[in-house]
Amino acid sequence: MKRLKERFDEVFLYDFEFSVEPGENPAPICLVTMELFSRKVSRIGADQLIVGSVSPFEMGQKQLFVAYYASAELGCHLALDWPLPENVLDLFTEYRVHTNGGAWFGGNGLLDALTTYGVNAIGAHEKAEMRELAIRGGPYSSTERVALLDNCESEVQALKGLLAAMLPQISLDHARNRGRYMKAVACMEHTGVPIDTENLRRIGIHGSAIKQKLIDRIDAPFNVYEGTTFKVANFERYLAQEKIPWERTVTGRLKLDGDTFQQRSDVYPQLRPLKTLRSTVSKLGNLKFTVGSDGRNRCLLSPFRSKTSRNQPSNAKFIFGAPRWMRGLIQPGSGRALAYLDYGQQEFGIAAALSRDEQMMTAYSSGDPYLEFAKQAGQAPPSATESSHSAVRARFKACVLAVQYGMGAQSLAKRIGCSELEGRALLALHRRTYPQFWSWSQAVVDYAQIYKRVFMVFDWRMRVSAATNDRTLRNFPMQANGAEMLRLACCFCTEAGINVCAPVHDALLVEGPAGEIQELISEGQCHMRRASEIVLDGFALRTDAETTIAPQRFGREHENEMWRIVFEIIGGVEQGCS
Secondary structure: OOOHHHHEEEEEEEEEHHHHOOOOOEEEEEEEEOOOOOOEHHHHOHOOOOOOOOOOOOOOOEEHHHHHHHHHHHHHHHHHOOOOOEEEEEHHHHHEEEEHOOOOOOOOOOHHHHHHOOOOOOHHHHHHHHHHHHOOOOOHHEEEEEEEHHHHHHHHHHHHHHHHHHHOOHHHHHHHHHHHHHHHHHHHHHHHHHEOOHHHHHHHOOOOHHHHHHHHHHHHOOOOOEOOOOHHEEEEEEHHHHHOOOOOOOOEEEEOOOHHHHHHHHHHHHHHHHHHHHHHHHOOOOOOOOEOOEEOOOOOOOOOOOOOOOOOOOOOHHHHHHHHHHHEEEOOOOOOOEEEEEEHHHHHHHHHHOOOOOOHHHHHOOEEEEEEHHHHOOOOOOOOOOOOOOHHHOOOHHHEEEEEOOOOHOOOOOOOOHHHHHHHHHHHHHHHHOHHHHHHHHHHHHHHHHHOOEOOOOOEEEEOOOOOOHHHHHHHHHHHHHHHHHHHHHHHHHHHHOOOEEEEEEEEEEEEEEHHHHHHHHHHHHHHHHHHHHHHOOOOOEEEEEEEEEOOOOOOOHHHHHHHHHHHHHHHHHHHHH
């Protein structure tokens, strides 16, 4: 504990109990804190947790707040109109750092962490009972109120033991940086995404009719569905008939995941309606967007859940996990506007900057790295443009993406519909054009295989085993450092008072008054640029901005064919019912 005493006057271990309805912000029930140095315990009931009340502790530079999955506690701060602490240490994020990639570890909950570190654990059954009681909501009897406070105190005592066990391996500066992001997560979850609830309601009511009529209308050229079921045998027959190659699993089955469908649809555009139909039929049968009474989509953003440390919100509950046409349901309120701020070719830029490949950095800085790659490789003239050499650009883009995802010549050939020999030739061009990148990429793999770990700029790491393939290792720096970059951008934006509705892979959805949206875009892009420069040692990534001003809908997805068809069906069904 000496390290903590040298840096902080007070260290608070704390835990809220709260209830939360789907799509709503948390309603705090009680709070227990323990100041680590004095061992003073404070038990605070619901009668003291009133919106606008004064927080019971200081939250300055000399105080540190320790929690497990801190965004939950910080969300309670926001619900109570309390400020957020300056310094946060989240033992959940540190547990993820130190166990990431380890196949022998179980889950990531507090009980899992306590078990891993050999700390006396609170009873799982008791914890579940108290969680159910909190979810039930009040009013609570005096016995129940005491039980909830006792449960909070038991979690705080468990945190004390866990902190002692974990502290020797925690880098406080990196940990505080991750805790800083959990503050941003709390802000984004508190804000949520504005939704057109009326049209969401209409989709939900008529889901069954929409499914069948969509299948009747779109499946005719494919003849894949039987009723509302996607039949793999019928799809195999269609692929054979159209001579479309398709990747298979090691057991010989067709790979039917979203990424494979996307890749094949890029090469064979006639598959796009079927891809959209399949994802739409699946979503209409499980429409569970969590939308609060204020018309905003809120769900856990699940930070640090993936191996690369990216967020993993539930696709069933998060609007950005839905088929793309459904994003037309995102709509700012009257007088409001949204801006979608997106890093341009983020992974290519990260690869160029981290490898310090001058040719690659030049390609990124050109604004169109795919076409510039073709020019650098001598496959397009210096005067080439996207319109004059669209086919060449498409092939070189596919090659760049194949390299980023560690694909070999065979996979690249299948992706772009060429021979394996042509795929090898494209990859060879990439190696000749960007030798420094390939040297760096191989060094990443070699280091990981020797030391059984791979580290990123801000100390996110992954354990490596014999089962970890080279493709994962080569792609890891781009994905994990991209996640670091977006987290830092989220921190800068939320700390500057920008309403960030949601992080979306390599983009931010921000909101503000319609008359101020251009200023907000400029400020947000400055923060994102600064984040990229910090992660990439001075190399700046560009950002694009897409604006949506009420009563417009977000993006262009609502203008596409699927949106039109769905609401044409809904209109017909409603007219028939009237």
